[in-house]
Amino acid sequence: MSAPAHTTIYTKDHPLRTRMVANRVLSGPESEKDTRHFIVDIAGSGLTYSAGDALGIYPTNRRLEVEEIVEHLGVTGWEAVTLPHATETLPLREALLNKLALAGPTRRALELFAQRVTEPSERARLEALLAPEAAERLAEFTAERHFVDLLHEHPSVRLAPQEFVDLLRRLTPRLYSIASSPRLYPDEVHLAISVVRYTSNRRDRHGVCSAFLADRVELGATPVLVFVAESHFRLPEDTACDVIMIGPGVGIAPFRGFLQERAAVAAPGRNWLFFGDQKRAQDFLYSEQILSWVKDGHLTRLDTAFSRDQAQKVYVQDRMM
DSSP states (O other), X not given: OXXXXXXXXXXXXXXXXXXXXXXXXXXXXXXXXXEEEEEEEOTTSOOOOOTTOEEEEEOOOOHHHHHHHHHHHTSOSOOEEEOTTOOOEXXXXXXXXXTBOOBOOOHHHHHXXXXXXXXXXXXXXXXXXXSGGGHHHHHHHHHTOBHHHHHHHOTTOOXXXXXXXXXXXXXXOEEEEBOSOTTXXXXXXXXXXXXXXXXXXXXXXXXXXXXXXXXXXXXXXXXXXXXXXXXXXXXXXXXXSOEEEEOOGGXXXXXXXHHHHHHHTTOOSOEEEXXXXXXXXXXXXXXXXXXXXXXXXXXXEEEEEXXXXXXXXXXXXXXXX
């Protein structure tokens, strides 16, 4: 089966600036997850994709967290800073919002904090964490914190904006498997994403990109920077080949695209799908479309595993056995 030729107009370094046009909750109201169907508009852009590809998305950070960092640093936020491995300068607030990762403090960060705190008790606590015998405790400490936590817990630290920026890594794009076929949706890219939300160190955390898409992108208005990450994950060229697809949770995404593709070209090969999640009534993603494929014979066989619908948990691997 021939795949659409990809354009080289848009890349990781030169993404497409576009809009999101749909944000629909897929999971049920009693689900423990917040799983959503997103649609990104690519009409008229020249951007193309193939079933099995991923979409790269550049997120932005939460403004509330950025403002808290600025406040803790005791600066205005308009100070000029230079990003890692760059030469141009931009305001600190813009760098924190759009260009830098605010999670994942490192040992190097704690070492600088230990040098720059003026309160003896704070220095003693940091030096204890940095001791050779405290490696495991240090790993646990950093895993539970973002940089804003370090600033909050060490109010006596004195850092210039550039010194703080030098501790941070660049904010990288997140890749999501595309959940559509260009044969059916040449002007759209569909995504199935579980929104990450959790608590650590007594703070609510939000997935950098998933929460950006779910909470802060206004449909049709907020610019979203995207590019296609080509994949070797492809359907067989021989459409008569049978295909077995195993997609727990949002892992269903590329197989939705594959099944759309196979339907669009009337592939004669058989299609067998395994799908698993927690509860059928709440977490059977794209159930209406999947069951319609079963009904019309496009999906030859469907095996599901909903782990929490019975006393003994059943997973996809159990169905496979």
